[in-house]
Amino acid sequence: MMTSEKLQTKYLSRTGESAKLAKRARRYMPGGDTHGPSYHLPYHVTFTKGKGCYVYDVDGNKYVDFCNQWLTMPHGHAFPPMVEAVQKRIKQSVGFGYPNEEQVEFAQLLCRRVPCFEHVRFVASGSEATLMCIRAARAFTGKCKIMKLEGGYHGTHDLGEFNWFPSPEAGPIEKIKTMPPDAGVRGSDIKDVVIFPYNETDIFKRTFNRHAKDVAAIIMEPMIGPLGMITPEPGFLETIRNMTKKHGVILIFDEVVQFPSAYYGAQGLFKVSPDLTALGKGIGGGLPIGVWGGRRDIMDLWNPEKGHDAIIQVSTHAGNALSMVAGLATLKHLTANVIKQRNKRFRRLKSGLENVFKDSGIRGQVTGIGYGFAIHLTDKPVRSPRDTFGAAMAAETIVGLIFMGLRYYGVSIYPPLFGIISTAMQDKDVDHAVHALAKTLKEVRPIVENECPHLIV
Numbered sequence: 001m002m003t004s005e006k007l008q009t010k011y012l013s014r015t016g017e018s019a020k021l022a023k024r025a026r027r028y029m030p031g032g033d034t035h036g037p038s039y040h041l042p043y044h045v046t047f048t049k050g051k052g053c054y055v056y057d058v059d060g061n062k063y064v065d066f067c068n069q070w071l072t073m074p075h076g077h078a079f080p081p082m083v084e085a086v087q088k089r090i091k092q093s094v095g096f097g098y099p100n101e102e103q104v105e106f107a108q109l110l111c112r113r114v115p116c117f118e119h120v121r122f123v124a125s126g127s128e129a130t131l132m133c134i135r136a137a138r139a140f141t142g143k144c145k146i147m148k149l150e151g152g153y154h155g156t157h158d159l160g161e162f163n164w165f166p167s168p169e170a171g172p173i174e175k176i177k178t179m180p181p182d183a184g185v186r187g188s189d190i191k192d193v194v195i196f197p198y199n200e201t202d203i204f205k206r207t208f209n210r211h212a213k214d215v216a217a218i219i220m221e222p223m224i225g226p227l228g229m230i231t232p233e234p235g236f237l238e239t240i241r242n243m244t245k246k247h248g249v250i251l252i253f254d255e256v257v258q259f260p261s262a263y264y265g266a267q268g269l270f271k272v273s274p275d276l277t278a279l280g281k282g283i284g285g286g287l288p289i290g291v292w293g294g295r296r297d298i299m300d301l302w303n304p305e306k307g308h309d310a311i312i313q314v315s316t317h318a319g320n321a322l323s324m325v326a327g328l329a330t331l332k333h334l335t336a337n338v339i340k341q342r343n344k345r346f347r348r349l350k351s352g353l354e355n356v357f358k359d360s361g362i363r364g365q366v367t368g369i370g371y372g373f374a375i376h377l378t379d380k381p382v383r384s385p386r387d388t389f390g391a392a393m394a395a396e397t398i399v400g401l402i403f404m405g406l407r408y409y410g411v412s413i414y415p416p417l418f419g420i421i422s423t424a425m426q427d428k429d430v431d432h433a434v435h436a437l438a439k440t441l442k443e444v445r446p447i448v449e450n451e452c453p454h455l456i457v
C-alpha cells in the first residue's frame with residue numbers, strides 16, 4: 001500500500017461521522033458547503049465545538065486550531081470576555097437600526113488604533129468594506145480605474161477578485177494582463193483594472209506612470225495576508241505612498257486579514273499611512289463585521305449633514321450591537337503586551353516548523369510575522385503571490401497530503417497550508433503542531449521522492 005493511501009485510510013478511520021455529514025451536505029449544497037476555499041478531498045471534517053485554541057469534531061477528535069473561523073478570532077474560540085459581552089447584549093436586543101452606544105465606543109477605539117482613521121463607517125463584511133473604499137475613491141476623484149496587485153484578493157465582488165490567482169496566462173510580471181476572475185464577472189470591468197506585481201518597485205513605477213491620470217485608487221494589502229503574510233521589501237510601500245500622493249490617487253490598504261498582526265495594524269508596523277483602510281474578520285472577534293474609513297474629507301461624501309448630495313450607504317447589519325460588543329471585547333484585549341507574548345510564541349512555531357523541514361530533507365519554509373503564517377514547499381525566496389502559487393502548484397499532491405497528515409495528527413489549518421496563531425495558544429500547543437508536521441513529513445517523504453523529486457534536498 002502506498003503511503004498516501006495509508007494516510008487517507010487513517011483519515012477516513014477517524015472521521016466516519018464527518019463522512020456521513022459531508023455526504024448528506026452534498027445533497028443540498030453544491031460541493032456540500034457554502035465556502036469555496038475550505039473544500040478539500042476526500043471530505044471536510046465537521047467541527048462541533050471550540051474552546052481556546054482547541055476544536056472538536058463530530059467524531060470526538062481534538063485539534064489545535066490555526067483556522068479560527070476564517071481568521072476571525074485572534075483570541076481563539078469562546079473567548080470569555082467576548083462571550084460575556086455578547087450574552088449580556090443579546091438580552092437587550094440585537095439592535096435598533098439606529099446607532100447604539102457600543103458603536104460610538106468602537107468607532108472611537110478604532111480611530112485610536114488605525115493610524116489613517118479620522119472617520120469610520122461599519123458594514124457587515126470585509127467585502128463590503130473594500131467595495132465601499134473603492135466606491136469612495138471613485139466618487140472623490142471622479143476617475144474610474146483601479147490598480148491592484150496580482151494575487152490580491154479583496155472580497156467577493158467583481159473588482160475584488162481580478163487576478164487573485166496568478167495565472168500563467170497573465171504573462172510576464174513586467175506587464176501583467178488583467179484576467180477575468182470567474183464566469184459571471186462583467187468583462188467590461190477588465191478595462192478598469194490594472195494589475196501590478198508585489199515587491200517590484202521599478203515595475204510599479206513604470207506601470208503607475210502609464211496609467212496614473214485615469215487611476216482613482218490603488219487597493220492592496222500591505223503584506224500579502226492570506227498567502228502567509230509575505231512582507232514588503234524596503235521602499236516598496238513608501239514608493240507607492242509617495243507616488244499616489246503626488247498624483248492625487250487614493251491609496252487603500254486592505255487590512256481585513258492582517259490588522260491584528262500589530263497594535264496599530266500593518267500600517268503602523270511599516271509606518272506607511274494610506275488614505276483609506278478596510279478592516280473585517282479579526283476585529284469582529286468572529287461575528288460578521290466590516291469597517292471602512294480614513295481621511296475625513298473623503299468620508300464626508302457620506303455625511304448626510306452635508307446636504308442632498310451626500311452618498312447613501314445602506315447595509316442592514318452595519319454596526320449591529322452584537323458585532324460591536326464582540327469587536328470591542330476582542331480589540332481591547334489585543335493589547336501591546338498580549339501581542340508581544342503572542343509574537344514570541346509565533347517565533348517558536350516558525351522556527352520549529354522550519355527545523356522540521358531541515359531535518360526531513362524536504363524543501364520547505366514558513367513565512368509570516370507574529371500572527372498569520374503559511375508553509376511553502378520551496379527553499380527559494382517567497383517574495384510574491386506568484387512565488388507562493390508557483391510552489392504550491394508544482395507540488396499540489398504533496399500539499400494535499402501534508403494537509404491531511406496534519407489533520408490526522410490533530411492540527412487544523414486551511415488549505416493550502418495557512419493559519420493564524422491565537423492568543424489562547426501556549427508553547428505546548430505550538431510544539432504539538434511542530435511534532436505533527438514532523439510525523440507527517442516522515443510519512444509523506446517516500447511519495448515526495450516518487451512524485452516530486454525536486455523537493456528533495
Ligand SMILES: Cc1ncc(COP(=O)(O)O)c(C=O)c1O
Pocket residue numbers: 125126127128130153154155156221225226254256257280281
Ligand atoms: C484580504 C481580504 N480582503 C477582503 C476579504 C473579504 O472579507 P469577507 O469574507 O469578510 O467579505 C478577504 C476574505 O477572505 C480577504 O482575505
